[in-house]
Amino acid sequence: xxxxxxxxxxxxxxxxxxxxxxxxxxxxxxxxxxxxxxxxxxxxxxxxxxxxxxxxxxxxxxxxxxxxxxxxxxxxxxxxxxxxxxxxxxxxxxxxxxxxxxxxxxxxxxxxxxxxxxxxxxxxxxxxxxxxxxxxxxxxxxxxxxxxxxxxxxxxxxxxxxxxxxxxxxxxxxxxxxxxxxxxxxxxxxxxxxxxxxxxxxxxxxxxxxxxxxxxxxxxxxxxxxxxxxxxxxxxxxxxxxxxxxxxxxxxxxxxxxxxxxxxxxxxxxxxxxxxxxxxxxxxxxxxxxxxxxxx
Amino acid sequence: xxxxxxxxxxxxxxxxxxxxxxxxxxxxxxxxxxxxxxxxxxxxxxxxxxxxxxxxxxxxxxxxxxxxxxxxxxxxxxxxxxxxxxxxxxxxxxxxxxxxxxxxxxxxxxxxxxxxxxxxxxxxxxxxxxxxxxxxxxxxxxxxxxxxxxxxxxxxxxxxxxxxxxxxxxxxxxxxxxxxxxxxxxxxxxxxxxxxxxxxxxxxxxxxxxxxxxxxxxxxxxxxxxxxxxxxxxxxxxxxxxxxxxxxxxxxxxxxxxxxxxxxxxxxxxxxxxxxxxxxxxxxxxxxxxx
Amino acid sequence: xxxxxxxxxxxxxxxxxxxxxxxxxxxxxxxxxxxxxxxxxxxxxxxxxxxxxxxxxxxxxxxxxxxxxxxxxxxxxxxxxxxxxxxxxxxxxxxxxxxxxxxxxxxxxxxxxxxxxxxxxxxxxxxxxxxxxxxxxxxxxxxxxxxxxxxxxxxxxxxxxxxxxxxxxxxxxxxxxxxxxxxxxxxxxxxxxxxxxxxxxxxxxxxxxxxxxxxxxxxxxxxxxxxxxxxxxxxxxxxxxxxxxxxxxxxxxxxxxxxxxxxxxxxxxxxxxxxxxxxxxxxxxxxxxxxxxxxxxxxxxxxxxxxxxxxxxxxxxxxxxxxxxxxxxxxxxxxxxxxxxxxxxxxxxxxxxxxxxxxxxxxxxxxxxx
Numbered sequence: 001x002x003x004x005x006x007x008x009x010x011x012x013x014x015x016x017x018x019x020x021x022x023x024x025x026x027x028x029x030x031x032x033x034x035x036x037x038x039x040x041x042x043x044x045x046x047x048x049x050x051x052x053x054x055x056x057x058x059x060x061x062x063x064x065x066x067x068x069x070x071x072x073x074x075x076x077x078x079x080x081x082x083x084x085x086x087x088x089x090x091x092x093x094x095x096x097x098x099x100x101x102x103x104x105x106x107x108x109x110x111x112x113x114x115x116x117x118x119x120x121x122x123x124x125x126x127x128x129x130x131x132x133x134x135x136x137x138x139x140x141x142x143x144x145x146x147x148x149x150x151x152x153x154x155x156x157x158x159x160x161x162x163x164x165x166x167x168x169x170x171x172x173x174x175x176x177x178x179x180x181x182x183x184x185x186x187x188x189x190x191x192x193x194x195x196x197x198x199x200x201x202x203x204x205x206x207x208x209x210x211x212x213x214x215x216x217x218x219x220x221x222x223x224x225x226x227x228x229x230x231x232x233x234x235x236x237x238x239x240x241x242x243x244x245x246x247x248x249x250x251x252x253x254x255x256x257x258x259x260x261x262x263x264x265x266x267x268x269x270x271x272x273x274x275x276x277x278x279x280x281x282x283x284x285x286x287x288x289x290x291x292x293x294x295x296x
Numbered sequence: 297x298x299x300x301x302x303x304x305x306x307x308x309x310x311x312x313x314x315x316x317x318x319x320x321x322x323x324x325x326x327x328x329x330x331x332x333x334x335x336x337x338x339x340x341x342x343x344x345x346x347x348x349x350x351x352x353x354x355x356x357x358x359x360x361x362x363x364x365x366x367x368x369x370x371x372x373x374x375x376x377x378x379x380x381x382x383x384x385x386x387x388x389x390x391x392x393x394x395x396x397x398x399x400x401x402x403x404x405x406x407x408x409x410x411x412x413x414x415x416x417x418x419x420x421x422x423x424x425x426x427x428x429x430x431x432x433x434x435x436x437x438x439x440x441x442x443x444x445x446x447x448x449x450x451x452x453x454x455x456x457x458x459x460x461x462x463x464x465x466x467x468x469x470x471x472x473x474x475x476x477x478x479x480x481x482x483x484x485x486x487x488x489x490x491x492x493x494x495x496x497x498x499x500x501x502x503x504x505x506x507x508x509x510x511x512x513x514x515x516x517x518x519x520x521x522x523x524x525x526x527x528x529x530x531x532x533x534x535x536x537x538x539x540x541x542x543x544x545x546x547x548x549x550x551x552x553x554x555x556x557x558x559x560x561x562x563x564x565x566x567x568x569x570x571x572x573x574x575x576x577x578x579x580x581x582x583x584x585x586x587x
Numbered sequence: 588x589x590x591x592x593x594x595x596x597x598x599x600x601x602x603x604x605x606x607x608x609x610x611x612x613x614x615x616x617x618x619x620x621x622x623x624x625x626x627x628x629x630x631x632x633x634x635x636x637x638x639x640x641x642x643x644x645x646x647x648x649x650x651x652x653x654x655x656x657x658x659x660x661x662x663x664x665x666x667x668x669x670x671x672x673x674x675x676x677x678x679x680x681x682x683x684x685x686x687x688x689x690x691x692x693x694x695x696x697x698x699x700x701x702x703x704x705x706x707x708x709x710x711x712x713x714x715x716x717x718x719x720x721x722x723x724x725x726x727x728x729x730x731x732x733x734x735x736x737x738x739x740x741x742x743x744x745x746x747x748x749x750x751x752x753x754x755x756x757x758x759x760x761x762x763x764x765x766x767x768x769x770x771x772x773x774x775x776x777x778x779x780x781x782x783x784x785x786x787x788x789x790x791x792x793x794x795x796x797x798x799x800x801x802x803x804x805x806x807x808x809x810x811x812x813x814x815x816x817x818x819x820x821x822x823x824x825x826x827x828x829x830x831x832x833x834x835x836x837x838x839x840x841x842x843x844x845x846x847x848x849x850x851x852x853x854x855x856x857x858x859x860x861x862x863x864x865x866x867x868x869x870x871x872x873x874x875x876x877x878x879x880x881x882x883x884x885x886x887x888x889x890x891x892x893x894x895x896x897x898x899x900x901x902x903x904x905x906x907x908x909x910x911x912x913x914x915x916x917x918x919x920x921x922x923x924x925x926x927x928x929x930x931x932x933x934x935x936x937x938x939x940x941x942x943x944x945x946x947x948x949x950x951x952x953x954x955x956x957x
Contacts, residue, residue: 019458198695
């Protein structure tokens, strides 16, 4: 038995080593950093212990801007993407020919490089000296004014960011919802039709409750994912997100660590812990609601 | 007679409703397909337009009659795109390979071996799944910097070779293999290691392939960690490369060449996806999330 | 409500071969009288469930028509047909309570049929009382036994007062004891409501015991329609004869010679009017009468005492199954000499079939050999 135990731990050793170095130790360390006041990477010294880092971050206008951007992004994209994904999945579920083709097409954004395709969105929305960009031309065609979505007003930039985020998260949601819909026993639909329910009622009373666990799963993961948004913003607006006014909380953390305002891991840690607290709170609220609303 | 007419009406209405619904459904689905495909079309289209014709089009043309591959040559010659490519390939292969070496024995130990503290260790592993990467990246950045591993492959690779989630996924899969096989192997005098490599891994091949594919996608698209840890273009991965192209390279002016680079970067994963479509989609629905 | 099926045919495209078609129901022609309980009987894959789906409207026929009374409902969607359907797996909505499940069809009513909540609740209670589950209204389907779920499913199908009630394998998911109880229950509910009811089953006991009429199907084709006893006593072909009855009928490869049925070497029964030649003889287990001087001798294997009856298991080289089963009233003094039992046969329990077409060859029972 003793020999056996030793052998088992040997099998686990690589995983434990790596997890210890790059996950457990950092977790403890990030707490330490967040409490060390005035720490500087250059001198590797600090002059006090306390909550100053948190209060600094919470008063930093860049951080507040990042929080505002992130919350807006979350509130707009999570319901929107889940709703559209549900509609598309229902549409997919109702057809037979071409279903596989559509499923394949819809999944494409999942396997693309966020940064690379973000550039395509940028040139579609950007207004330059040479051209107003395709989107603006279309707006113009339908009688609207032109606006620079990449370097223009805040709402326009926010719109592009949300649009791109929805585009990027859609494949995962469609995939999950289509398989959830496909796993509903078709006998329930037959039964509901026999009971004279029209399609809207079948959807509200049968389909929706049956797939509600998966919808809540998507909402929860969607919230978590959207709170950690960063790469999409970089792809559209470049690395200097503070200047563009489009930074996100995660972006703020990385900027504190590295880049123009970098070298301050204490502030980064404080900001990361604040983000973690927000995500944890929201997830708990989500779970509480889902306990009440989801039937099984 | 009147009742008869009534039935006819109901029948016709039901049929009409069905047709209308079907048409609207397809219209809607095609619309979203266009939304998804259009950026891809646009990037390919732009990449084959010549620099001068792109810049002379105030209203962009939706097709081009004189496609050119010059932009691709430009993309590879003006910036070290081939280098970024090679770096990404090395990074992806090494990370994925090392990860498999780390997670397979761990999953095996949890699934098959009995040892003291197993329950505790496994619970601890599971609880690590809840830790967001953003939280640990900060210290890892400092650690790698202090070890002078910035701008090295070791610095890029080491922090991402374990995944608690994949250990969990694999362990669940290993546990599905019936006990009798293990007993039979023990009776035959097979060692644990040989049992793992000769019996368990072949049986679990579908799951292993799924994990490899998901990890490859993740590696190929990773941006944040490489950006933190590399500032020397010699070690840039494609994501960082494309960002560099956009901010400092030819991208500002030469959009067609930038799109050519984007096409080249996106192509491998799309090809991989088209080949392993079913596997990838099944794998993702079993527990992948983006990023 | 009278239900008329006129030349009903359903073809599916074949799954294995492209362009091929599978005929699930072939030219079904039948008039179901009002207020009767009809059993659709056949082995699995014979098209009985498809027939049910055609009547319910869940599937559309390839050819033919369906009438409820004088109304042609062939192309009518299910919700307008006024049918209630009980699914094999009950298909109770797992997220709704029993009361909500039963009320569900009522909530879908529109126009002048619309009911108030109060009315709906009352109707649902009535339906629940009919199937005797008043005490379970607040439970969810997952918290109930199979038999209880079955009752809820029936209540849900009945609550709208359908013109026709359809049951798909209503007893197949119940254990043996519940099965007996539930089939009585179905009979009682049908008689209380007087609704024309059609149920599908592969179990001939079930169909025989409660139906007013049974329809025996095979490979999409109706074999025989009639009252259970009638079909049992007068099967039109070998398939119907073997499909009905437990233990199953004993089939022998026999011949007729000079008006006598010959099995092996025994001239067992006079069958006047049947020409000489090969013939397939089928004898019901209860058609054997223990008789020391009987003409039919069998090699005894064992005797199974089953309380009221005794089952005599023996062998015969010309029997198509390994054992011949016969049922005789229990006798304590049962004895076999030298391992051989002798029987005489009850003419009404012996059926003859053409060996090629397997169609019944009639003979005059009670006649004597020429």
